Amino acid sequence: MLTADLLISLGIDLAALDPAPQWTPRDVPGLERLKVRHPCVCCGQPSTVVGAVEAPGFGRRWVDRCTRCLVAMTPRGRSAAPLEDTLDVLRKAVREAELTIPLKIVTDKA
Ligand SMILES: [Zn+2]
Numbered sequence: 001m002l003t004a005d006l007l008i009s010l011g012i013d014l015a016a017l018d019p020a021p022q023w024t025p026r027d028v029p030g031l032e033r034l035k036v037r038h039p040c041v042c043c044g045q046p047s048t049v050v051g052a053v054e055a056p057g058f059g060r061r062w063v064d065r066c067t068r069c070l071v072a073m074t075p076r077g078r079s080a081a082p083l084e085d086t087l088d089v090l091r092k093a094v095r096e097a098e099l100t101i102p103l104k105i106v107t108d109k110a
Contacts, residue, residue, distance in 0.1 A: 002063060004055040006073065009106055012041050017061035020052040038064040042073070 004014060018038075021029045030050050037046035047064035055061050065073070087105060 001075070002051050002053050002073070004053055004058075007041070007053060007055075007063065010042065010073070014053075014055040014058045014061060017041065017053075017055070017058070017063060019058075020060045020062045022060065023052065033062060033064075038062075040064060040066040040069050042066075042069040045069075 007014060007017075030052070033050045037048075038050075039045070040047050041063055043066060045066040045068075048067045049065050049070050051063045051065070052060050053063050090105065
């Protein structure tokens with residue numbers, strides 16, 4: 001579920017998001033917004049989906065995302081393995097692959 005807290009945890013500035021109108025049952029404003037491919041709020045690539053979030057202090061804001069970022073931000077079921085074990089495997093894979101791109105791991109754990 002798209003929430004203001006999720007966007008903040010990803011470093012997205014809620015004030016920079018375009019104001020969105022109130023939700024309507026057929027969401028016509030959302031369909032209209034898709035006619036222009038706004039930059040994805042996460043990576044800047046052309047967006048393919050549009051959503052909106054109620055941002056405390058900012059009102060309802062558009063959240064334009066590319067498909068890749070939509071998938072990355074979609075919550076999934078919990079792993080059968082403990083989170084630390086999963087993160088250790090991921091860190092090891094990053095080291096072995098000698099990735100030079102920054103890797104940001106976001107979890108709901110402190
Ligand atoms: Zn993106």
